[in-house]
Amino acid sequence: GEIKDGFVHGRGAADQTGGPVAGITAGRILKEIGLPEDVTVYVTATVMEEDCDGLCWKYLIEEEKLMPDCVIVTEPTNLNIYRGHRGRMEIVVSFFGLSAHGSAPERGNNAIYMASKAALEIEKLNERLADDPFLGKGTVTISEFVSTSPSLCAVSDFAKIHLDRRLTWGEDKELALNQVEEIVKGMNAKVELLNYEKTSFTGLKYGMEKYYPTWKIEEDHPVIQTGVKSYKELFKQEPLVDKWTFSTNGVAINGLFKIPVIGFGPGVEELAHAPNEKVPIEHLVKASAFYTMFVKKINR
Structure with missing residues (x-):
């Protein structure tokens, strides 16, 4: 990759390395300022999503018994709030x-x-x-x-x-x-x-049928409203609440297991897999701030 003109350029910059990097940064911020009581945050850098959407989360839930109360999917949303996709x-x-x-x-x-x-x-x-x-x-x-x-x-x-x-x-x-x-x-x-x-690269063989259920979260759901409040407090404007065109791990997290999901990520969906893929550095900073604010507010 290359850092130039306010962007990180390179394969996977938008889909999907920018989101996890912003999530890791938010984790560091939360560690420094202090997590709310009774809140645990996991940043999951999962694999094989390109081949089989949601397989990694199916494994985490069924085999590792990880069952969070809600999940932020950090796929690119152009810093908009997304609440579903086909x-x-x-x-x-x-x-x-x-x-x-x-x-x-x-x-x-x-x-x-x-x-x-x-x-x-x-x-x-x-x-x-x-x-x-x-x-x-x-x-x-x-x-x-x-x-x-x-x-x-x-x-x-x-x-x-x-x-x-x-x-x-x-x-x-x-x-x-x-x-x-x-x-x-x-x-x-x-x-x-x-x-x-x-x-997988670890030698683990794990599978599922290639059915990835439709999912959407209602706009008045507490997880979406927490995102909206966090966005408005940070950026002093109303967010666009929308959907992805492509598919994400949300097909398993919410589609299969009904865990509430909110989408918010740096970069634009249209540049995913494109030869000129890039992510604005400003997006990385703002996404980190959003994730931090969301965690601070979700427990209120």
Whole structure:
């Protein structure tokens, strides 16, 4: 990385090293000024979120038995207060055909044709998915299409499509899977929710299904209102209370385990994974101050 013109530049500056650094700084400040009575603060620098949102927190809660009263997610919010985002899930649909010589395709059953017909219906499904006034519309898109054939002179006997399904409020995995099952009904096809299981840098192998529930916290919830009060006291103005477009560990913290979550982080979401990724140093300072103020106020 590089420090230049008031920014920290480099991969992960906004997503997601700035937030933990501000959290660690807030921890030091709280240690110096004194924590409120009966308050314990954890700064969790978790791993594997890019691959599997919430996996790290599922482990912390289920295996380490860490069950906080509330969590600040420090993903970039441009110093706004965020209270939710759409969920998502990864679905694979496999199509099983019957190969035949390419000179007589009528003898076979082309898996690519089956998958293509399903793909056109999935495109139509996207247009009629549910909407939510705060979180926005559910979506589905095909992110991968693969097929196999015994040769380039033969009818394809297998095809597979990978679906990126974004879930709005009121949508869940059963609904989403049933919608796809309905489309491929009558085809020789199998619909599956993918499972994630990989080994971390520590050698630990831990997994979960690739279903990341939608979550949102009501604006009048005490955690959100504590954030609003902290922001106004620090910065002498009203905060923007909004949502993320991308996904965070909130899918597990609140989506699975119903722990209250507030989002507040340095940097802008639009620069996440971008070649010009950067975070303002001013954001790091202000985020540290916000986290400190939030902890001081949450116990009142």
